[in-house]
Amino acid sequence: MPELGDKQIRDHVSSPPYAGPSADQPGGEHCAGIQTTAPAGRSLPDAFAFLELLRQENVIDAATHIQRRDEISTSLAQHGHYSMHFNELEHACRVAWRNTARCIGRLPWQTLFVRDCRDHETPEEIFQACVDHLRLASNSGRIRPVMTVFAANEPGRRRPRIWNSQLIRYAGWRRRDGSILGDPLHLEFTELLESLGWRPQEKTAFTVLPVVIQVGHERSRLFELPADAVLEVSIRHPNLDWFDELELRWHAVPMISDMSLEAGGLRYPTAPFNGWYMSAEIGARNFSDGNRYNKLPDIARRMGLSTRSSTNLWRDRALLELNVAVLDSFRAAGVRMVDHHSSSDQFMTHLEREKNAGRTVPGDWSWLVPPMSGSTTPVFHRYYDPEIPGAPAFHAQPPPWRAAHQRVSGCPAQHSAA
Numbered sequence: 001m002p003e004l005g006d007k008q009i010r011d012h013v014s015s016p017p018y019a020g021p022s023a024d025q026p027g028g029e030h031c032a033g034i035q036t037t038a039p040a041g042r043s044l045p046d047a048f049a050f051l052e053l054l055r056q057e058n059v060i061d062a063a064t065h066i067q068r069r070d071e072i073s074t075s076l077a078q079h080g081h082y083s084m085h086f087n088e089l090e091h092a093c094r095v096a097w098r099n100t101a102r103c104i105g106r107l108p109w110q111t112l113f114v115r116d117c118r119d120h121e122t123p124e125e126i127f128q129a130c131v132d133h134l135r136l137a138s139n140s141g142r143i144r145p146v147m148t149v150f151a152a153n154e155p156g157r158r159r160p161r162i163w164n165s166q167l168i169r170y171a172g173w174r175r176r177d178g179s180i181l182g183d184p185l186h187l188e189f190t191e192l193l194e195s196l197g198w199r200p201q202e203k204t205a206f207t208v209l210p211v212v213i214q215v216g217h218e219r220s221r222l223f224e225l226p227a228d229a230v231l232e233v234s235i236r237h238p239n240l241d242w243f244d245e246l247e248l249r250w251h252a253v254p255m256i257s258d259m260s261l262e263a264g265g266l267r268y269p270t271a272p273f274n275g276w277y278m279s280a281e282i283g284a285r286n287f288s289d290g291n292r293y294n295k296l297p298d299i300a301r302r303m304g305l306s307t308r309s310s311t312n313l314w315r316d317r318a319l320l321e322l323n324v325a326v327l328d329s330f331r332a333a334g335v336r337m338v339d340h341h342s343s344s345d346q347f348m349t350h351l352e353r354e355k356n357a358g359r360t361v362p363g364d365w366s367w368l369v370p371p372m373s374g375s376t377t378p379v380f381h382r383y384y385d386p387e388i389p390g391a392p393a394f395h396a397q398p399p400p401w402r403a404a405h406q407r408v409s410g411c412p413a414q415h416s417a418a
Helices: 040-056 062-079 086-098 123-141 184-195 241-246 279-286 296-302 314-332 340-356 400-405
Strands: 113-116 146-149 160-162 172-174 180-182 211-215 220-224 232-235 248-251 259-263 266-268 393-396 413-417
Touching (some): 040 062, 086 113, 113 123, 123 146, 123 160, 123 220, 241 296
Parallel strands (some): 220 413
Antiparallel strands (some): 160 211, 211 220, 259 393
16 A cells, blocks of 8 residues: 555655655645634534435434434534544545545555544644554554544644654755755755754664644644654665665655545544555655655666666666565565555556445546556556545645744744653
């Protein structure tokens, strides 16, 4: 189950459990402390529409449907908000994944494990829930899709936000000679964290960034992820001995942490989730993109290929071997991953199942087609329905740290170690 991000999840732009959302997209509010609760007049039709979906998909029966309409109407009239029952929240999360047009890995949407952490209020509680999520999802390499939901936007509640686009990401530093150590995608975020007091024990190409959590208008808190919560895989090639010299590795769980969940007229601004990686997300995007780790020229030269001309297809040949290394390394480490051909076949199965269930499947062609060998996969040769309007759905949000970065000198933060 590929992540949502790195082509499918966050690096391209954004989207959920396997193919992904992003922290770099424009979208809802512009500051971590702003409340955006929808007025009751707008929430009620959305809540009723969601209840009807629950009834149609046999999550609730007719009697419960009527009862919940009355309960929600009363709660909205008296308090301006309402709370979902757990079974309602669980189905909302699963359907939001099912509706994600940019995600190729939706086949197991019904297996998404949902954790209800709506009562967690402090940064410490939220961080610990995220660590527990990582451990649960890692599952000794048998990666499972998990989503953890924190409080909804509602009157009187302080809204939590996680600043990181994904919970596990690698820092990036610009050297004096202009070269970059680490992930160029996170140069700005790394700079911000250092301005807030982060001092890593060492700077490497794969130094894990701390997690930043903010609740309402309170000062943000920095937390270091414990080593046992960060499952990583060293990348080696089954046939090319020199590949070890590249010293590549990648984290096993793509956990998107900057998307909001919207369902039933409610908005959950912090609802991190994960799937598992599709190999090309790492091999054909994170390691290969010119504005990321950019390893193709080095690999090609080590393969004895000239990089002076494109006619020998040095990029393609290096790209293939890099992806062979990623797949073989995850397999050897016993960590779940899917190749782009299998992922495409699984998505076609998903299309057929949803058609049989009488549902349309939204799809974004530019995200569903893998970043390598696209025309050799069945997802390349067809059109897709547009995104389904309304909810349940995942939505990108503007990263709250960008506003903080503009006023770094006046943005206080506290640092905590796990």
